Amino acid sequence: MLKKNGDIVYWLEDSLYLNITNRCSNKCYFCFRHFWDGIAGFRLKLGKEPSTEQVIKELKKHISRRRWEEVVFCGFGEPTIRLDCVLEVARWIKKYYPFLKIRLNTNGHAVLLNPNRDVARELKGVGIDIVSVSLNGHDEETYNKVCRPEFREAYKNVINFILALKDTGIDTEITAVELPEIDIQKIQDFAKKINVKFRLRQFIPLIY
DSSP states (O other), X not given: OOOSSOOSEEEETTEEEEOOOOOOSOOOTTOGGGTOSEETTXXXXXXXXXXXXXXXXXXXXHTTSSOOSEEEEOSSSOGGGGHXXXXXXXXHHHHHOTTSEEEEEEOSOXXXXXXXXXXXXXXXXXXXXXXXXXXXXXXXHHHHXXXXXXXXXXXXXXXXXXXXXXXXXXXXXXXXXXXXXXXXHHHHHXXXXXXXXXXXXXXXXXXX
């Protein structure tokens, strides 16, 4: 019998993950959330988005069970759609577990989703240590083809957000999925040029 709602907190190896929304401003053709309900035995499809209080309540159940390496905002949606939830939960983590690293996995649309806010500085201000930005396209045309963003200026805004993050001093990482359309070397070269980390993610093929 399936749960009425999905898992808000899940874990993979030594990382504790927070699944706070299923909404996303991209519709990447390769994303397995379009085809699967979850990962590693966890159900990540949410019937209802959890309140900030519910996220913290679920986090309390698991955060002391072992010594996690990090807490990661990453689920079946784009976390910065709920930026205030991210900020409040991050504040709580840093208050009670200051030794824990906090990572945000994002599509980089944060400023488009939260106009007139200095998102990079807000993330830095609550103690988020690492931001991992998906850049699945070496140019705007490829990005739009692969990611199918709802925003017209998405690619340019992702690039600008990466630069803004780097300027704040947050440990910034660019990631890209290994797909035939994407020139990975060009993305690696860009990361090297601006002096941020790059991580290649493997494509998870769908098996029917």
